[in-house]
Each structure stands twice: as C-alpha cells, then as structure tokens.
Amino acid sequence: MARRVSPARICVSTAAAWLVGFAIFFPILWMVLASFKTELEAFSTPPSFLFFHWTLENYATVQQRSDYLQHAFNSVVVAGGSTLIAMLIAIPAAWSMAFAPSKRTKDTLLWMLSTKMMPPVGVLVPIYLLYRTFGLLDTLGGLVLVLCLGNLPIVVWMLFTYFKEIPKDILEAARMDGATVGRELIYVLTPMAVPGIASTLLLNVILAWNEAFWTLNLSSSEAAPLTVFIASYSSPEGLFWARLSAASTLAIAPILVLGWFSQRQLVRGLTFGAVK
Amino acid sequence: MGRITLQGVRKAFGSHTVIHGADLDIADGSFVVFVGPSGCGKTTLLRLIAGLEDVTDGRILIDGSNVVGVAAAKRGLSMVFQSYALYPHMSVRGNIGFGLKMAGVARPEINRKVEAAAATLNLTPYLDRKPRELSGGQRQRVAIGRAIVREPKAFLFDEPLSNLDAALRVQMRLEITTLQKQLATTAIYVTHDQVEAMTMADRIVVLNAGRIEQFGSPLELYDRPDNLFVAGFIGSPRMNFIGKEMAKRYGAPTIGIRPEHLRAARDGEGWQGVVSVAEHLGSDTFLHVDVPEIGRLTARSVGELGLTTGDRVRLSPDPARIHRFDADGRAIRS
Numbered sequence: 138m139a140r141r142v143s144p145a146r147i148c149v150s151t152a153a154a155w156l157v158g159f160a161i162f163f164p165i166l167w168m169v170l171a172s173f174k175t176e177l178e179a180f181s182t183p184p185s186f187l188f189f190h191w192t193l194e195n196y197a198t199v200q201q202r203s204d205y206l207q208h209a210f211n212s213v214v215v216a217g218g219s220t221l222i223a224m225l226i227a228i229p230a231a232w233s234m235a236f237a238p239s240k241r242t243k244d245t246l247l248w249m250l251s252t253k254m255m256p257p258v259g260v261l262v263p264i265y266l267l268y269r270t271f272g273l274l275d276t277l278g279g280l281v282l283v284l285c286l287g288n289l290p291i292v293v294w295m296l297f298t299y300f301k302e303i304p305k306d307i308l309e310a311a312r313m314d315g316a317t318v319g320r321e322l323i324y325v326l327t328p329m330a331v332p333g334i335a336s337t338l339l340l341n342v343i344l345a346w347n348e349a350f351w352t353l354n355l356s357s358s359e360a361a362p363l364t365v366f367i368a369s370y371s372s373p374e375g376l377f378w379a380r381l382s383a384a385s386t387l388a389i390a391p392i393l394v395l396g397w398f399s400q401r402q403l404v405r406g407l408t409f410g411a412v413k
Numbered sequence: 414m415g416r417i418t419l420q421g422v423r424k425a426f427g428s429h430t431v432i433h434g435a436d437l438d439i440a441d442g443s444f445v446v447f448v449g450p451s452g453c454g455k456t457t458l459l460r461l462i463a464g465l466e467d468v469t470d471g472r473i474l475i476d477g478s479n480v481v482g483v484a485a486a487k488r489g490l491s492m493v494f495q496s497y498a499l500y501p502h503m504s505v506r507g508n509i510g511f512g513l514k515m516a517g518v519a520r521p522e523i524n525r526k527v528e529a530a531a532a533t534l535n536l537t538p539y540l541d542r543k544p545r546e547l548s549g550g551q552r553q554r555v556a557i558g559r560a561i562v563r564e565p566k567a568f569l570f571d572e573p574l575s576n577l578d579a580a581l582r583v584q585m586r587l588e589i590t591t592l593q594k595q596l597a598t599t600a601i602y603v604t605h606d607q608v609e610a611m612t613m614a615d616r617i618v619v620l621n622a623g624r625i626e627q628f629g630s631p632l633e634l635y636d637r638p639d640n641l642f643v644a645g646f647i648g649s650p651r652m653n654f655i656g657k658e659m660a661k662r663y664g665a666p667t668i669g670i671r672p673e674h675l676r677a678a679r680d681g682e683g684w685q686g687v688v689s690v691a692e693h694l695g696s697d698t699f700l701h702v703d704v705p706e707i708g709r710l711t712a713r714s715v716g717e718l719g720l721t722t723g724d725r726v727r728l729s730p731d732p733a734r735i736h737r738f739d740a741d742g743r744a745i746r747s
Contacts, residue, residue, distance in 0.1 A: 306498035309465050314512035314559070315486045324511070328502045 165389075172196070172382035179378040195383035203366055205387055212362035212388075214277050215352070216345035219284035223292045223341060226285075228334070231296035232326075236308065246297065249290040257287070257350050268355055277360045280352055284345045292341050299333030339399050346392045363388035414476045415566035415599035416441045417462060422471035424457055424623075431457050432623045434471065439567075439616075442597045444590070448610040449620035449646070455603045456571055458620070462601065463569050464488050475566060486515075491560035492569040495576065497552045499544040505531070505555050506540045512563040530562040533592070550581050557589070567599035574609065586613060607647055611635070619643050641742035644669050650699055652736070653710045665737035665745055672699065672713035674734035677720070683729030686710065691721050702726055 170186070171179045178189045199205065234242050264283065265274075273279030303326065311325045327334075349364040356365055367388050370381040417439040424432040431454045439445050447455040460466040462473060464485030472479050480488050491512065499508050510527045518526075531537045534554040544552055553573060560568050570589070574582045590613050593600045604610055610617050611631045619626045619634065619642070627639040631647075638644035644652045652669045660668045676683070677700055686704035700712045700720060712728055720726055737745040 304496060304498065306494045306496045307500060309485075310492070310494060310498035310559075311500070311511070312465070312485045313463060313490065313492045314563070315515040316511075317486065320515060325500055329500075 168382045169386050170382075171379055172386045174379050176377055176379045179382070195379045196387070198380055199370075199383045199387065203369060203384075205366065208361060208363045208366040208388075209391065211277060211280075211356075211360055212346055212364075212391075215280045215284060215360075215362050216342050218277070218281040219288065219345045220338060220341040222281065222285045223289050224334070224338060227289060227292040227296050227337075231293050231300050234293075234297050235300035235303075236305065246294065249293060253290050261354060265354065273355075275356045275359045275361070279355055280360055280362070283351045283355060284348055287348070287351065288341050288344055291344070292337055295337045295340070296330075296333060299337070300330060302333075303329050336399075339395070343392055343396060414441050416474075416476055417567060417599065417601070418472075418474040418477075419458075419462070420472040420474070422458070422461060422473060423469045424454075424461055424466065425469045430469075430623060432461070435625050437618065437625065437628060439599060439601065441599055443615045444593050444600045444602065444613060445616050445618060446602045446604060446610040446614035447618045447620060448604055448607055449626075451605055453620040454623040455605075455618075455620045459492075459569055459571055459601060459603050463490055463492050489566045490569055491563050491565040491567075492571065493553075493556045493560050493573045495572040497544070497556045497576075499552060499555055499559075501544055504541050504543055505536060505547070505558075508544065508555050509536075509558040509562050512559060516563070526562050527558075530558045533561070534558050549577055550585065553577065553585060557592070561592070561596065561598075565598065567601060568593070570600065570602040572603055572605070574604075575606075582609075589613070607649065611647070617647075619646060621646075637744070637746075638669075638736065639744050641667065641669070641738050644736055644738070644744075650711045650713065655707055655710075657706075659707055660737075663735060663737060666740045667738040667742070669736040669738065670710075670730045670734065672711040674731040675710065675712040676729045676731070677702070677712040677714050677718060678727050678729070679718075679720070679725070681727050681729070683727040684710075685725065685727055688720050688722055688724045688726055693717065700726065702728060704728065 172195055173191045173193070174185075174189050175192055175194070178185060234246065268274045268279055273282070307325060307329070308321060311321045316324065346362075347364070349368070352362050352364045353368055356362070367381070367384050370377060370384045417437075419435050419437040422432060422435045423430065435458060447458060449455050457466060461468055464480065464483060464487075468481050471481075473481055475488060475490075500511065503511065506524075506527055509530055510523045513523045513526060527540070528537070531540055534557060536551065536554055536558060539547060539551060539555075544555065547555065553576075556573070573589070574585050577585060586609060589600075589602075602609075602613060614631055616628060616630055617634055618628050621642050626646075627634060627643045629637075634643055634647045638647060641654070645654070648671055650672045652671050653675065654667055654669050656667050660666060684704045684707060686702040686707075688700055689703050689709065690701040692699040692701075696715070698714045698716070698718055698720070700714065700718075702710050702712060704710055710728060712726075739745050
C-alpha cells in the first residue's frame with residue numbers, strides 16, 4: 138500500500154526541494170549576474186542582486202583580450218576526441234567483460250576503478266616529463282590522450298553495468314536464431330544498448346569539457362581549452378570578478394545547453410541499474 | 414529429420430563435473446522430457462545439445478553427424494527460453510521472423526511464414542505489438558512462434574512454463590503437446606515438474622547429480638523404476654520407502670509402495686497405524702499415517718473415507734505392486 142502523505146507535508150517538502158535546488162544553482166546564477174555588472178559593482182557591499190547597471194562591456198573585453206572561439210574549438214576537439222576514442226576502446230572492453238567474463242574480470246574492473254582513487258597530482262610530474270619528452274605539451278593530441286585515459290575507467294564501468302542489464306538469454310536466443318556475432322551486435326545488442334551508450338557518451342563529454350587539472354597543467358596557449366581561458370582571468374593582473382564571470386559564463390554556456398537538453402538521458406544513464 | 418544421439422557427453426566447469434558421461438538416443442519426432450531436481454544438470458545438458466555450452470568430452474550427433482564444435486546457429490535447432498528472451502525492440506512480427514531474416518529468406522516469404530505461425534498460435538491481432546505490450550501467455554506464444562517458424566530439426570524447451578500461473582500452465586502444456594504432434598518435430602523439454610514430464614513426454618530422462626538415472630516412457634518409469642531415486646522422484650505423492658525388518662520379510666533391504674497401492678480401511682488386515690494428517694482433495698484423500706516400527710506412510714484413497722486426524726486405520730499393500738531395492742538402491746527384478 139502506498140504511504141499516505143498529508144498536503145502540508147507535500148508543501149513543506151516541495152518548498153525544501155526548491156530551496157535546496159536554488160542553493161545549488163545560486164553560484165551559477167550569481168556568476169551570470171556578475172558578468173553583466175561593472176567591476177566596481179561586482180565587488181560592492183552590500184551586493185546588488187538585480188538592480189544594477191547592466192552592461193555587456195565585460196563580454197566585449199573578454200572577446201578582445203582572448204580568442205573565445207579558438208578556446209571553444211579546442212574544448213570541442215578535446216572533449217569530443219577523448220570521448221570518441223574512449224568509447225571505441227570501452228565498448229568492446231565492456232562488452233567482453235559483461236558477456237564473456239574471465240576469472241580476472243572483476244579484478245580488472247576494480248583495478249581500473251582504483252586508478253580513479255589516486256590523486257592526479259601524484260602522477261603530474263612523470264606525465265609532464267613524458268609529455269615534454271614526446272613533444273605532447275600544449276598539443277590537442279596530448280590533451281585528448283590524457284583525458285581519454287583519465288575517463289576510460291568510468292566509461293568502461295558505466296557501459297559494463299549497462300550491458301550487464303541486457304539479459305544473456307536474449308543474446309543466446311539470437312544465436313539460436315542463426316545470428317552470427319556481427320549480426321547479433323547489429324540487430325540485437327546495439328539497439329538495446331543505445332540509451333546506455335548515449336548517456337555514457339554525454340557524461341564523458343561533460344566530464345572532459347569541465348576537466349581542469351590536466352588541461353591547465355599540460356596546455357598554455359596553442360591547445361588551451363576553455364578551462365585555461367577562464368583561469369587566465371584569475372591570475373597575473375589580479376582578480377577581475379566581472380570579467381572572470383563573463384569568461385566563465387561563456388565557457389559553461391555550451392555544456393549547460395547540452396546538459397539541459399539531455400538531462401533525461403543523463404539521469405537515466407546515471408541511475409541505470411539502481412532503479413528499474 | 415531430427416534424431417539426436419549423445420555419446421559419452423561430459424561437461425565440467427573447471428574441476429567441477431556437472432554431466433558425467435551421458436548416453437542417449439532420441440528418436441526422430443519424439444517428445445523427450447529431461448526431468449530432475451534443481452541443479453541436476455538438465456538445463457546444462459539441453460544447452461550442450463543447443464551449442465550454447467561447449468562439451469568437455471564425448472559426441473553429440475544430429476542426424477548422424479557430430480555437431481561438437483559446430484556453432485549454435487548452425488545446428489538447425491530452435492530453443493524456447495524460460496524467460497522467453499524476446500527481442501524487446503522488435504514487434505511480434507520482427508521477433509518471429511528474425512530467424513528467417515538471418516537465414517536470408519526473402520521478405521514476402523518471411524511475411525507468409527510469420528503470418529502462418531501467428532495464425533497457428535492465435536497471435537494474428539498482436540503482430541505489430543511490442544513484447545512489453547503482451548501478457549505472459551502471449552509472450553510465451555511468440556517465443557514458440559519464433560521456434561516453429563524456422564522449421565528446425567528439433568525444438569529445445571528450457572522450462573518454458575515456469576513463469577506462467579497454474580491455469581495457463583495447464584493450457585499451454587496441452588497446446589505445446591498438440592503442436593508438437595501436429596508438426597512431428599523432435600522436441601526436448603526441460604522441467605523440474607514431474608507432472609509436466611509425465612503428461613507431455615513420449616519418453617522421460619530422469620537426471621540426478623549429472624547422471625542419467627533412467628530413460629523410458631512415463632509408465633515404464635512409474636511401474637518399473639530402476640532405482641530408489643527414480644522411484645521417489647516419479648509419482649505424487651511420492652513412493653513410501655520401508656526398510657529394516659519389514660523389508661526383510663520381502664527379501665530386500667528396502668521396499669517401496671506407492672500411496673495409491675496402499676489400501677486404507679478402518680479395520681481388517683494390514684499394518685495398523687494412526688492418521689496424523691488427512692488431506693481431502695474431493696476426488697482423493699491423502700492419509701499420512703504413523704505406523705509403529707515402520708514410520709510415516711502415505712496412502713491415497715479414491716473418494717472420501719471419513720477418516721480424520723487421530724483415527725485408527727489399517728493399511729494393506731498390494732503385493733503385486735511392491736518394489737524391491739538392493740543395498741545400492743537398484744531395483745531387484747524378480
């Protein structure tokens with residue numbers, strides 16, 4: 138029997154949910170608002186919420202000082218490229234782990250996940266030296282490689298849990314129906330796994346887009362994605378909150394739009410297996 | 414044609430052997446049921462025949478040719494799974510026609526065959542629905558349709574009715590038997606339900622702990638069980654086993670009497686006991702009787718005897734129906 142919930146309780150929980158939602162969203166809202174203020178107003182106490190002199194001046198300055206489109210292009214290449222390569226490696230890997238596991242499959246999966254528990258800064262120096270030796274510093278290829286490897290464990294795990302949910306019987310039924318491995322993949326498995334592959338892809342794009350540690354440390358100008366673009370507003374000339382906010386808003390805008398339109402897919406992908 | 418022969422088939426998972434050398438000859442067009450308790454290896458044996466598991470040792474012949482090492486897809490068998498295993502993203506039409514599509518059959522031919530199969534199984538109104546829009550019984554029919562449309566050498570059924578409710582199970586049981594007789598295609602059917610086995614099979618294979626205990630017709634198994642296991646497994650309520658002194662009188666370490674061969678009466682000849690539980694089914698009465706020096710015996714009587722818990726009762730066995738077993742549990746034939 139369903140639990141009875143009183144209307145008052147519904148009101149209180151709805152209000153609480155909105156409150157928490159607003160609290161989570163507030164920093165983003167504040168950043169967007171600050172991007173339309175003058176530097177002085179961005180600093181002022183008490184802060185002005187909506188009633189200030191709205192200006193686009195910061196966006197103009199930002200575009201003038203640094204090439205937004207170039208950074209955005211780099212971000213697209215790095216996020217898209219690393220995701221694509223990660224998927225190409227992870228799909229067959231997850232496939233074999235889910236449908237033809239060996240004695241060591243579980244250990245391999247855990248080992249892969251354990252690499253995500255290590256702080257990246259622990260391997261910064263060796264990776265930096267390797268990149269320097271092989272001429273990968275500040276190259277798009279170098280960033281694609283490091284982000285691809287960094288996100289691979291998560292991608293494999295997500296796809297693995299997703300594939301695991303596909304009943305083995307269905308694959309065997311296809312085999313009994315005369316399907317070869319290739320046709321089994323095309324006609325049965327892929328159509329059933331598309332939602333999982335799509336949500337993994339999306340999440341990985343978002344993770345790669347937002348990744349700051351490696352992109353900041355391994356690129357400076359040529360290959361610098363939007364993270365470097367934002368960071369460039371917080372150092373040498375002191376802090377310019379309004380400009381920094383404008384740069385940040387520009388940097389997160391594409392991913393915010395992508396996230397907004399794909400939220401259903403994302404939630405489904407992230408909670409798959411947990412909720413049926 | 415669909416004659417299936419197993420010669421010394423053995424299956425081991427690592428060091429654990431689950432099938433210990435099975436020999437079997439399944440005649441073309443016959444309905445054979447593999448029955449046994451859970452974990453006895455019946456599903457594994459079916460999967461070995463299907464080609465979904467690799468044989469560790471031995472040969473499997475289909476119409477005389479060895480199929481060990483031949484992919485499942487190439488064996489010309491079709492299978493109905495316990496979970497139905499329908500393709501969720503395809504319509505009923507797509508599901509039934511998938512095997513034909515894989516075989517490269519032309520589309521008009523596929524449509525004709527799918528529609529014929531759907532008509533046989535009363536699925537015509539549902540051809541364009543997805544599996545999720547069907548009831549359990551309809552899904553089961555789609556799975557059967559998928560199997561028959563390919564005109565295989567043999568059907569393999571892996572506990573196909575275990576997910577259905579009791580009434581539907583009885584109905585589907587009948588439908589599957591009728592369909593198999595109509596098509597005259599060899600069928601191997603796995604179940605743990607001995608009633609299903611007895612009612613559907615031409616011949617039954619009783620399996621226990623990876624070994625074939627007996628292979629015979631339902632009545633052979635019932636009347637002449639080879640050993641204690643088969644005697645106890647086939648028949649419901651199960652056979653009464655009596656040991657010690659009482660068995661020695663019949664010249665065997667253990668004797669067995671089926672409940673229906675123990676006549677219960679309020680007085681007269683036979684072993685005296687006290688009714689512990691009386692189960693009234695209307696048509697039959699099952700009496701669980703405590704007999705001193707023998708133990709608990711079950712007797713089955715037709716109709717009502719008017720006996721209830723605590724009543725004294727006499728049980729007399731039909732001497733012609735007493736089964737005798739040696740110390741190793743094998744039947745003693747006289």
